[in-house]
Amino acid sequence: xxxxxxxxxxxxxxxxxxxTLSCTYDTSESDYYLFWYKQPPSRQMILVxxxxxxxxxxxxxxxxxxxxxxxxxxxxxxxxxxxxGDAAMYFCAYRxxxxxxxxxxxxFGKGTHLIIQP
Amino acid sequence: DAGVxxxxxxxxTEMGQEVTLRxxxxxxxxxxxxxxxxxxxxxxxxxxFNNNVPIDDxxxxxxxxxxxxxxxxxxxxxxxxxxxxxxxxxxxxxxxWGGETQYFGPGTRLLVL
Numbered sequence: 001x002x003x004x005x006x007x008x009x010x011x012x013x014x015x016x017x018x019x020t021l022s023c024t025y026d027t028s029e030s031d032y033y034l035f036w037y038k039q040p041p042s043r044q045m046i047l048v049x050x051x052x053x054x055x056x057x058x059x060x061x062x063x064x065x066x067x068x069x070x071x072x073x074x075x076x077x078x079x080x081x082x083x084x085g086d087a088a089m090y091f092c093a094y095r096x097x098x099x100x101x102x103x104x105x106x107x108f109g110k111g112t113h114l115i116i117q118p
Numbered sequence: 119d120a121g122v123x124x125x126x127x128x129x130x131t132e133m134g135q136e137v138t139l140r141x142x143x144x145x146x147x148x149x150x151x152x153x154x155x156x157x158x159x160x161x162x163x164x165x166x167f168n169n170n171v172p173i174d175d176x177x178x179x180x181x182x183x184x185x186x187x188x189x190x191x192x193x194x195x196x197x198x199x200x201x202x203x204x205x206x207x208x209x210x211x212x213x214x215w216g217g218e219t220q221y222f223g224p225g226t227r228l229l230v231l
Contacts, residue, residue: 033218043207045222052218091161095218104213105151105163105174106220 002027004094006109013082014117020067021077021112023092031097034068034075035106039089048090051075053097079114087116120144122223124210130229136198139226142191143212151211151220152185152195161209167193168215200230 003026013019025034036048051059051068058066063083067076079086092109123142131137143150151166165175167187175185182201187193197204207227211220 035219037222043225043227045209045211045225047219047221050218104149104168105166105177106153106161107163108161110160 002029002032002094002096002107004092004107004109006090006092006112008112009110010113010115012115012117013079015082015084017082018078018080019082019114021079021090021092021114023075023077023109025073025075025092025094027073027094027096029096029098033095033097034066035093035095036064036066036075036077037091037093037108038086039091039111040087045091049077082116084116084118087114089113122210122212122221124208124223124226126226127224128227128229130231131200132231133201134199135230136196137200137204137228137230139195139197139208139210139228141193141195141210141223143193143210144221145191146214147212147221148190148215149213149217149220150187150193151213152193153209153211153222155207155209155225156205164195164208197228200228202230204228205230 032053034051038046049061063080089111091111093106125140152164155161164177165185170187185195207225209225210223213220
């Protein structure tokens with residue numbers, strides 16, 4: 001079974017600065033997807049960014065980018081120019097690319113609580 | 119377009135009562151997922167459906183939990199009888215079959231007294 005580990009229960013950053021959230025995962029599969037979801041106090045799960053394992057290029061979405069290291073099984077999220085609205089729980093998630101069975105569900109890490117200091 | 123719709127948003131019930139949570143996936147999405155979020159266990163997949171058929175229910179904690187998807191636009195998660203340890207936020211998510219991304223509903227916060 002796949003596991004996802006987020007080793008930072010909480011991170012704090014000054015507004016306008018850059019912060020990196022860590023995520024490692026364990027899998028024997030070669031093809032999969034990785035995601036970062038944001039959960040603000042409203043509890044809505046919002047997709048931030050996704051990465052296909054077969055793509056070497058790191059995904060980028062505006063101020064959000066990832067550092068995907070497939071050999072190291074690492075998938076960190078970098079938030080540039082942090083804003084107050086970025087304050088939330090951030091969850092790293094894994095999904096197998098093998099169709100069928102239980103592979104279609106997401107396996108989540110425990111989350112990192114990001115605090116933005118004004 | 120409307121996102122995933124869940125109802126009720128909040129539910130408070132007493133131990134032993136039956137609880138039914140409802141979900142309407144995004145139109146055109148044919149994969150539907152139920153997750154549970156607790157402080158102790160985080161986010162866990164309970165069950166998911168493809169084209170209304172349950173594919174994997176290995177995450178359903180006990181026989182007290184059951185889920186159905188009678189048609190492409192509606193699913194229910196039922197707990198009977200409910201227990202205090204069932205208190206959690208229950209999320210429904212949907213995805214186009216073969217697509218990459220699951221889209222989550224707002225969740226139902228369940229409190230069992």
